Amino acid sequence: MKPYSMQCQLRATALVVAGLLSACGGSGSSAGGNSSGGGSASAPLPPSVTLTAAANQTLAGGKALPLSAGASDNSAITWTLGAGNVGTLSASSGASVNYTPPATVTANTDVTVNVSAGGVSKSLVLTVFPDPGAPGLTLVSGRLDTETLEQATDGPVASARFRESLSLTADPAGNLYVAGSCRISSPILIGVTLRKISAAGIVSTLASCTDSTWFGAADTVGNLKKIYLPSGLAADRGGNLYTATYFAPATAGVSSSDTIAVYKISPQGTMTLLAGAEGNHTADLKDGNGASARFLSPKVIGFDSDESLYVYDKNDTVVRKITAAADVSTVSALPTSINADLNGNTYRVDGASGTIIRTTPAGVDSVVADVHTLPGALKVPGLWPYSLMRTGPASYALLVSNGYTFSNEVVAKLVVAH
Template structure:
């Protein structure tokens, strides 16, 4: 049995590395999960969800299962490991095309162009458009003026891209890991991932390696908003007394509440506008596929979040290959995909298939757009 477990761990690590060689941190976390699951007998839920949703899933841009760098319309375009997605005030979408080291733009009609960076050329250069370079672009968010903010994860910086495509390093210091709060390049991060922005122009960042949530003002002032820096856990408490475990996805609602995909805990956390951290759904350390209310529900390494105007949170439940919905009361349902089954199929509800979906956002009509990372495509869900 021990040899079988070891073989499974090695196989999964190799598979993840082949999907995207830069994702060594994700691979390491997954290794830890399997080691704990098989040696410590963690309580992973086994009940599967029943999808009765009428959500219609289609491919909006890219061709599932076919990666590349091509700009074009709809299925003529190609991506390589799209990670996060956001929408601007004009209805255009921006994607961190992680494996291509670029930022892509998609119009509301599905026309894809490369907005910043050059496919196949990684780096850290601040410049305009194709002359700029990114190394590991992951999170992305856009402010009311059309400025984009991108987390360059393995370079530990947040980059800013103006609406005209001028790229600068906004906060953090190239290749310098740390926990320091401060302004601009004086601040330090460790594996900065997803970003969200509130109505006042403040950025919220899931600083995954530091196990905390950082706040960044429009002037570039960085503070620790929630979590105990460099100390992982699952504690619900006031903001700085709480604990997270490699948080990734993040979203903020119109009332200033922040939602966090606490990835390695496989839970969804809520930080109230008054700074109180609670667990909205899931049970820390218990992974599975179960739909239900609050701690009865189970997730498996969720990595993307968005929230609608009614307070419903939508989750890219990455390792379940599904899209989940959480009501404001904490009731979880599966809206699309089949837990444990990856694929490329467009369809209704459970007939649709995803492969490690990560980024997720809403359009102006309440439809979901998903960065279906391992399929190399952008999927759309219409309710």
């Protein structure tokens, strides 16, 4: 018997790594049947599979949604819907199919689309929204028709009141969230409030800089102190909320003792640093993962169909992308899907005129709504719309202030043509 040498050990290790196990010192054979004297091809790698949708949201009773898939080795593609999911696929195989939503749903409903190719599977989730109703601007909650300052009040949407609101968003379940602050003197705001408007129409306070509470209890861990002011608000598919904070726009390369960061808040109220720096650091436009990334003046904007979060930075002149793994990169522009409706139109507010402007894919602008048509609005001069956010394939939410130094505000809903 030949001695078991170091050379033999290294050779055996190399063969195992290559998937070609053979006996040291013997004639052995590979898994493919080749002799030890000849080479053996390693097992082929599985193909990479892509799966894309024209959009990840659609309306019940709406148009079919195109889907496409491909495999790097050109394997045949098969399609299925998740068990019990609503709607239909136009085919079970092929590089492209259409998903047709059901005629009606009673609530936002997730649908899982699965593809398989070459033994590899991939899925994406679509959300089917109920038809939002006739196009137009309506009041969700709050009051504009008084010059008397009203305190923020929870309860049914008809009686709830809003003040010092800064931004809002919606989660996949149809709940709205409003981030605001506390006024310590005119016009100084500081701190964070977070309020929820449930899909059932009840307003509640989740966090308050007024009474130092955080998700139903005293803020013993100091979450409120970490957010100087909430800068933007967004919700992911899991119902987690995201906001950013900074004291004042920073200059790249200059030391800062302020927190300049993006935070994630779970539905239970657990707040964690997603990206950026807490406390002493050098401010910068620096890409990286999590706490190694740096910002100057971040403002959360929203999510794309891949669940990547987009943030404006450097006074809204730079766009940053944050993946689910907290990898931060600088990109050229926001995806239009963050703001676009089913037909590719985008929307913005004109604060000076109190109107909402639609821009078509061809670049044509038109007025689609005027906040002066809201209940009580005609009694108040200088209405100011702001924080317009997409809440569905054909719906948006926005905040409207009555324009006084100590202002009352409302949450409004815009339904667009669909």
